[in-house]
Structures are given as C-alpha cells and as structure tokens.
Amino acid sequence: MKKIAGKESQKRKSRLAKIFMSPAILIQFFFGWLPIGMAFAVCLFHYHILKPEEYVGLANFQDLFADPLTFQVFKNTFIYTGMRLAIFLLPVVVSILLMEMNKSTIRIMMYLWFFPIASTASIVIWKWMYNTEYGLLNSILMSLGLPTLRWLNDPRLVIFCLILPGILMYGPGLIYLATLQSIPDELYEAAELEGAGFWSKVWHITLPRMRPVLAMMLLLSIIESMSVFSQPWILTHGGPNNASMMVVMRIVDLAIYSMRYGKGTALAIILFAILMVIIIIQRKYFKEDIDR
Amino acid sequence: MPLIPKVGRRKFRVKLVLLTIGAFLWIGVILRMIPLWWMFITSIKPAEEVYLIPPTLFPHRPTFAAYKIIFTLSGYISSTGAYIAHPSWxxxxxxxxxxxxxxxTFGTMILQIPITALAAYAISKLESPRWSRILFLFFIGTMMIPGQIALIPTYLLIQHFPFPTRSIPYIPFTKIKWPAFNLFNTYFAVIIPAGFSAFYFLLFKGFFDTIPDSILNAARIDGASELSILRRIVMPISKPVFAAVSYFSFSAAWNSYMWPLMVLQREKLxxxxxxxxxxxRLLSGQTMEVRGREGLTEDLTKMIELGWSWNGLMAMSIVESIPVFVMFIIFREYLMTGIKLRGFK
Structure with a gap:
C-alpha cells in the first residue's frame, strides 16, 4: 500500500519536474545543442550573397589551409595562451602570501588586489595608457630618459601588451582566497607540531588542497585564452599587420564583415578540435579531481 | 591561516621575510592602482589638459565637465555662428x-536564474533517477564543448528564430515559408540565448544535492505542496548559491561584449x-566605419572642441565600472561562502 503511494507520488513529482525543466530544455535545445549540431552542416556550404547556399564539401577547409592568415592566427593564439599560462600562478602566489598578513591587512588588501572593474573599461584604460603620443607609459619612459616604445603598434611587442592588463586587472584571486580559507587550521597545526616549515606546509598541505580548484582554473584559463576576443579586438583590432589577430576574431571577421559563414564555421571546428584534445587530456590526468 | 608560526614571528630573519612579503604585496597594489588612478585623473581633466605633453599627474583645474558632456551631449555654436552637431560616433x-x-543585464538575470535553478532543482530532487541521469547529460553536455563552434549557427539562428540557416526554408510542397521570428537587433537576441547556463546549473545542482531528502519528505508528509516546499524550505537554505550565481550572472552579462557586438548592430541598442x-577606436584613430579617414579627423576635432576626448571616455569607463564595484561589495561576503559550495570544486 505504502509502496504504491510512493510510486504515485514519484509520478506526480516527475510531472512537476517536467514542468519545471521545460523552459530550460527548450533553451538548451535551441541555443545549446541545435547550433552545435548545425555547425557541422554549415561548414560544408558556401553562402552566396544573392544565390541560395551551395554544397561544397570540404572546400572551406581547403580554403583555410591555403590561407596563410589561418596559420598566423593560430600561431598568435598559441603564443598568447603560452604567455597567459606563464602568469597563471601569480594570483595563487599572491593569495598564499596574503594569508601571512594580519587580519585587517588581509581585508584591505583583498579589496585593493581583487576588486573588479568592468572589463571593457579596463581594456579601454590600457588603450589610453599605451597611447604612443599622450599615454602614461610613454611619458614615464620619457621622463626617465628612456626611448619611447610603440606599444600596440609594434608587431613584436603587441602580444606582450595584450598580456600586461591581464596581470593587473583581472584575476580569480577571490576563488583562491576562498579555497585557502576553507583549508582546516588543524592540518597546519598538526604539521607545525611535527616541525614542518613554511615550504613543506605549502607543498604538502596547501597545494594538494588547492589541486582541484587549480586544475579547473587551469582548464578554464586555457579555454579562455584560446578563444580570446574582446581584448585584442578592442586594443588592436588585429593589427599591426595581423600580428595580434586571434582565431575567434578571425571567425567573427569572416562571419559579420565578409558573410563567409561556411569558412568561419570551418575555422571554428578546427579550434573546437584543438580544444577538445586539450580538454580530453586534462580530464584524463585530473579525472579524479573534477569528477568528485 | 598564516603559515609562518606565531612564535617565530619575533625573530629578526622572519620579520625581514614578512616585511618583504608585505612590500611585494603593496607594490602590486600600487601597480594595480596606477591604471585606475590614471582613469580617474583623466576623467576630471578639462579637454585641453588631456593632450598635454608631459601629462599632468594631478589636474590643474579639476572639473566634472566630461561627465556632464557625456550625459547631455548637446551641440555648440561655432565661432562662425553655425551650429555644430555632435559627431556621429x-x-x-x-x-x-x-x-x-x-x-x-537584468533581463538576462531575470530569465536565466529562475530557469536554471528550477531545472537544477527538478533534476536534483524531483525527477526519477533514470530520467535525471539522461537529462543531466543533456543539460551539462554543452559545457564540455567549446562554445565558439556554435557562434555562427547561433548568429544565423537569431535572424529567423527556429531555423539556423541562411534563409527560411519552405513548407514542403508549397511556396510558403515557415513562420519565423527575427530576433536580430532586439534585446532578446542577447537575453534569450543566455536563458540557460550549464555552469550555473552545476552550481545549483551541487548545492541542492546537499539538502537532505529527509527534510523535504518530512514536509511532504506534513502535507506541504511541492511549490511551498520550494518556497519555504529550499529557497531560504539556498541563499548563498543564489547570491553567488546572481553575482556571476550579473558580471557576465554586464561585461559581455562579443555577442552584443554581433547581434545588436544599431547604435540605439x-x-x-x-x-x-x-x-x-575613434580616439586612437582606428576606423573601420563608413566615414573613412577625413571624416574621422573631422569628428575628432569636433569632439575636442566640444570639450571631450579621452576624458569623456574615462568618465564613461568609471560610470560602467560603478555597478560592478557595487555588486562586488554587496556580494563579497556571500561570494566567500558561496564559492566553497560543492559544485564549484
């Protein structure tokens, strides 16, 4: 008797669940899965302006591989990603060191180090700082008697210029701080009793405890920098001479300004394949962390 | 907790180390403050002072004129007596x-948070195990796939809603096209695709999973309806996760740039x-819009005559940053607790 009632109530709950989920299912289908599926079809077509689209098979991919710009954008993106990874640990180090300060200093510094400003605003500020004639950076160099730099206009310097704002303006510091504060004090106290020093505490307690968060942030950071768009788009728009043109910028360029939907999607699929490989590798090596 | 033990903190060597750490952190803070200081200082400079070489680090005549200009934007009468309208930028x-x-931003939050939370609650607490496993993969599967691949198909989809194609297909055997909605150049083009987020879904589900079933069952036995359980029991417990998701959702929508750039192509929007x-882009002389180089210089001269250039832009940056900062202050306490939730591990 009770079991039947339980079944009955599960049915009722399931029905309610379907109602609760229906908007999410609709949106997830139309804006989540449908475009992903369509991408594999769109990349096989050539879209004419006036005539209906035409099936061209893999010609879009051939077109991409014949285009030197394709290799250029991937090279730029890989350099950018590498440099972003080089500074990946900086906010972690800052957070760990921050914990050494006394309570009130932590409070103040947490605001000063990690308070956010709107991301476009921070990019635009740097554009003003990098200004070759009136910008702050060049006038500092000038007042020190050093030769001024051309910053964003210098093809060799430009990717470094894209990294610099990231060091100072954003940073997932709050997430690291929250993780650090969630490590139980007893662990450190026990280690202290056994005579562990600063480094061994960091190495044996802090870092292993942060491992899941670090693994996830690393993956997010790689995906984010492989698909970077707004920073280079606003700062340089790909210039000078495509030295800062990134993959997603090229996709948007092809889609909006040239209406080359097929070629753009083909490029997106190549990026997708590369990212999938990275994600699979990451999941293989950090499997136990992310799934738990 | 500090890793350098309290007892050792009196020693000279340890004191020196702590001092170095402090110095390192404060130098970082100063480096971080320089761009923000520069933004603020530029925004309160009068137009002539913006283009001084070397730039002044403290404005000689601080003024809020730039703020006034960007919020009112009227033209002016030139020396020849002609009315100069504001540049087209x-x-x-x-x-x-x-x-x-x-x-x-608020459209996105109002749509996204309830839809995502309800779906997560249904999967976590209401649905039968078999269905919830299948639907769980359906919901979070897109998170494992880099989103750029869907960029162009979504762009096409927005232009005639249910069809992600260049043109609307015909109904078979007729010459009539299927009915379709053009969301292009409407706010919906930005709001609706963000209506469900796999990432926030995981956060919500991770939290709802920690609520013991026994509490909900006890309420059910007492005769509470599912809706009142949701409102009276689940919602109050889940405040931290709602706060964290609200903050993430707010900053993602407020800072979004690429998608609005693609689908809102009218200046009014x-x-x-x-x-x-x-x-x-105008101020640094990069143009890709129709007016070309001469038009650009002309517009720039006009803007400077009107009294704003980079100072106006910096004022705009400050206006744009204020809500982000306010939200950060409001949600900081919740964020520190909310991030520790299981879903974010």
Missing amino acids: MTYPMYVYLKNSLII YPMSVQLARIS
Whole structure:
C-alpha cells in the first residue's frame, strides 16, 4: 500500500519536474545543442550573397589551409595562451602570501588586489595608457630618459601588451582566497607540531588542497585564452599587420564583415578540435579531481 | 591561516621575510592602482589638459565637465555662428547606453536564474533517477564543448528564430515559408540565448544535492505542496548559491561584449561595453566605419572642441565600472561562502 503511494507520488513529482525543466530544455535545445549540431552542416556550404547556399564539401577547409592568415592566427593564439599560462600562478602566489598578513591587512588588501572593474573599461584604460603620443607609459619612459616604445603598434611587442592588463586587472584571486580559507587550521597545526616549515606546509598541505580548484582554473584559463576576443579586438583590432589577430576574431571577421559563414564555421571546428584534445587530456590526468 | 608560526614571528630573519612579503604585496597594489588612478585623473581633466605633453599627474583645474558632456551631449555654436552637431560616433547621450546595458543585464538575470535553478532543482530532487541521469547529460553536455563552434549557427539562428540557416526554408510542397521570428537587433537576441547556463546549473545542482531528502519528505508528509516546499524550505537554505550565481550572472552579462557586438548592430541598442570600445577606436584613430579617414579627423576635432576626448571616455569607463564595484561589495561576503559550495570544486 505504502509502496504504491510512493510510486504515485514519484509520478506526480516527475510531472512537476517536467514542468519545471521545460523552459530550460527548450533553451538548451535551441541555443545549446541545435547550433552545435548545425555547425557541422554549415561548414560544408558556401553562402552566396544573392544565390541560395551551395554544397561544397570540404572546400572551406581547403580554403583555410591555403590561407596563410589561418596559420598566423593560430600561431598568435598559441603564443598568447603560452604567455597567459606563464602568469597563471601569480594570483595563487599572491593569495598564499596574503594569508601571512594580519587580519585587517588581509581585508584591505583583498579589496585593493581583487576588486573588479568592468572589463571593457579596463581594456579601454590600457588603450589610453599605451597611447604612443599622450599615454602614461610613454611619458614615464620619457621622463626617465628612456626611448619611447610603440606599444600596440609594434608587431613584436603587441602580444606582450595584450598580456600586461591581464596581470593587473583581472584575476580569480577571490576563488583562491576562498579555497585557502576553507583549508582546516588543524592540518597546519598538526604539521607545525611535527616541525614542518613554511615550504613543506605549502607543498604538502596547501597545494594538494588547492589541486582541484587549480586544475579547473587551469582548464578554464586555457579555454579562455584560446578563444580570446574582446581584448585584442578592442586594443588592436588585429593589427599591426595581423600580428595580434586571434582565431575567434578571425571567425567573427569572416562571419559579420565578409558573410563567409561556411569558412568561419570551418575555422571554428578546427579550434573546437584543438580544444577538445586539450580538454580530453586534462580530464584524463585530473579525472579524479573534477569528477568528485 | 598564516603559515609562518606565531612564535617565530619575533625573530629578526622572519620579520625581514614578512616585511618583504608585505612590500611585494603593496607594490602590486600600487601597480594595480596606477591604471585606475590614471582613469580617474583623466576623467576630471578639462579637454585641453588631456593632450598635454608631459601629462599632468594631478589636474590643474579639476572639473566634472566630461561627465556632464557625456550625459547631455548637446551641440555648440561655432565661432562662425553655425551650429555644430555632435559627431556621429555618439549619437545618444550616455544614459541610452546605460539603459541598454541595464535592460540586457537584468533581463538576462531575470530569465536565466529562475530557469536554471528550477531545472537544477527538478533534476536534483524531483525527477526519477533514470530520467535525471539522461537529462543531466543533456543539460551539462554543452559545457564540455567549446562554445565558439556554435557562434555562427547561433548568429544565423537569431535572424529567423527556429531555423539556423541562411534563409527560411519552405513548407514542403508549397511556396510558403515557415513562420519565423527575427530576433536580430532586439534585446532578446542577447537575453534569450543566455536563458540557460550549464555552469550555473552545476552550481545549483551541487548545492541542492546537499539538502537532505529527509527534510523535504518530512514536509511532504506534513502535507506541504511541492511549490511551498520550494518556497519555504529550499529557497531560504539556498541563499548563498543564489547570491553567488546572481553575482556571476550579473558580471557576465554586464561585461559581455562579443555577442552584443554581433547581434545588436544599431547604435540605439548598443550596451555600454560596445559603445566604449567604439569610442576608444575613434580616439586612437582606428576606423573601420563608413566615414573613412577625413571624416574621422573631422569628428575628432569636433569632439575636442566640444570639450571631450579621452576624458569623456574615462568618465564613461568609471560610470560602467560603478555597478560592478557595487555588486562586488554587496556580494563579497556571500561570494566567500558561496564559492566553497560543492559544485564549484
């Protein structure tokens, strides 16, 4: 008797669940899965302006591989990603060191180090700082008697210029701080009793405890920098001479300004394949962390 | 907790180390403050002072003129007596872009948070195990796939809603096209695709999973309806996760740039992020819009005569940053607790 009632109530709950989920299912289908599926079809077509689209098979991919710009954008993106990874640990180090300060200093510094400003605003500020004639950076160099730099206009310097704002303006510091504060004090106290020093505490307690968060942030950071768009788009728009043109910028360029939907999607699929490989590798090596 | 033990803190060597750490952190803070200081200082400079070489680090005549100009934007009478209208780069006063940003951001939050939370609650607490496993993969599967692949198909989808194709297909055997909605150049083009987020779904589900079933069952036995369980029991417990998701959702929508740039191509609809980037491009002489080089120089001269250039842009940046900062202050306490939730591990 009770079991039947339980079944009955599960049915009722399931029905309610379907109602609760229906908007999410609709949106997830139309804006989540449908475009992903369509991408594999769109990349096989050539879209004419006036005539209906035409099936061209893999010609879009051939077109991409014949285009030197394709290799250029991937090279730029890989350099950018590498440099972003080089500074990946900086906010972690800052957070760990921050914990050494006394309570009130932590409070103040947490605001000063990690308070956010709107991301476009921070990019635009740097554009003003990098200004070759009136910008702050060049006038500092000038007042020190050093030769001024051309910053964003210098093809060799430009990717470094894209990294610099990231060091100072954003940073997932709050997430690291929250993780650090969630490590139980007893662990450190026990280690202290056994005579562990600063480094061994960091190495044996802090870092292993942060491992899941670090693994996830690393993956997010790689995906984010492989698909970077707004920073280079606003700062340089790909210039000078495509030295800062990134993959997603090229996709948007092809889609909006040239209406080359097929070629753009083909490029997106190549990026997708590369990212999938990275994600699979990451999941293989950090499997136990992310799934738990 | 500090890793350097308390007892050792009196020793000279340890004191020196602590002092070095402190110095390192404060230098970092100062480096971080320089751009923000520069933004603020530039925004309160009068137009002539912006282009001084070397730049002044403290404005000689601080003025809020730039703020006034960007919010009112009127033309002026030139020395020859002709009325000079505002350049075409900023047709509307600031509050139009501010309003667009607010509509997009709060529209996204109002749609996204309840839809995502309800789906997560249904999967976590209501659905039978078999279905919830299948639907769980359906919901979070897109998170494992890099989103750029869907960029162009979504762009096409927006232009005639249920069909992600270049043109609307015909109904079979007829010459009539299927009915379709054009969402292009509407706020919905930005709001609706963000209506469900796999990432926030995981956060919500991770939290709802920690609520013991026994509490909900006890309420059910007492005769509470599912809706009142949701409202009276689940919602109050889940405040931290709602706060964290609200903050993430707010900053993602407020800072979004690429998608509004692609689907809102009328200046009246630009959110602040798009307009800021556009003005910055004008001011540094990069143009890709129809007017070309001469038009650009002309517009720039006009803007400087009107009394704003980079100072106006920096004022806009400050206006754009205030809501982000306010939200950060409001949600900071919740964030520190909310991030520790299981879903974010």
